[in-house]
Amino acid sequence: AQSVTQLGSHVSVSEGALVLLRCNYSSSVPPYLFWYVQYPNQGLQLLLKYTSAATLVKGINGFEAEFKKSETSFHLTKPSAHMSDAAEYFCAVSDRGAAGNKLTFGGGTRVLVKP
């Protein structure tokens, strides 16, 4: 069974400061990993994904995440927060197998950006 843990349901950062959102996963097989963002009153949008190529993955809007197998982590970072980054962020994992890619999500982290 897969599971995803996001540390911190709420994160507050100042504009221009580093954004760090933590995600740890458990999976019995090598996983695919995803970060999604949900802006207020909108659907989920894919930020980036790890599918076994480079362990450092760059996504949209200046975000990146690093897959660390030894730590079973896939933390999301952005060097300089912008007001438009205020949203809820979800980490997700899926099996790499051919059985399908049912996504298992973490509980989400809501980011507040202070001016």
Next chain:
Amino acid sequence: GAGVSQSPSNKVTEKGKDVELRCDPISGHTALYWYRQRLGQGLEFLIYFQGNSAPDKSGLPSDRFSAERTGESVSTLTIQRTQQEDSAVYLCASSRGVNTEAFFGQGTRLTVV
């Protein structure tokens, strides 16, 4: 269509009534998912359709919940005898196939009063 479309966008229903939620996936996407998002919580997997394979129903919370999909097109999620704890945003997503990006609709906000 250009994206995943869900209808209605909002639904208020009385406790005990049945509701049907509709999802139109992106054309050509063989995989379709339903998730539930309760207020302040993460996404809870409900059911997954992949092509003509038997659906993965492992996330359905009770036998009051069911879903159907016609071929690789529209899906309906039905909740019978709704309860207040069913109040949530129900999200649908579709993807081209195995281990490809899932695109989400904007959801149906269900309120059971």
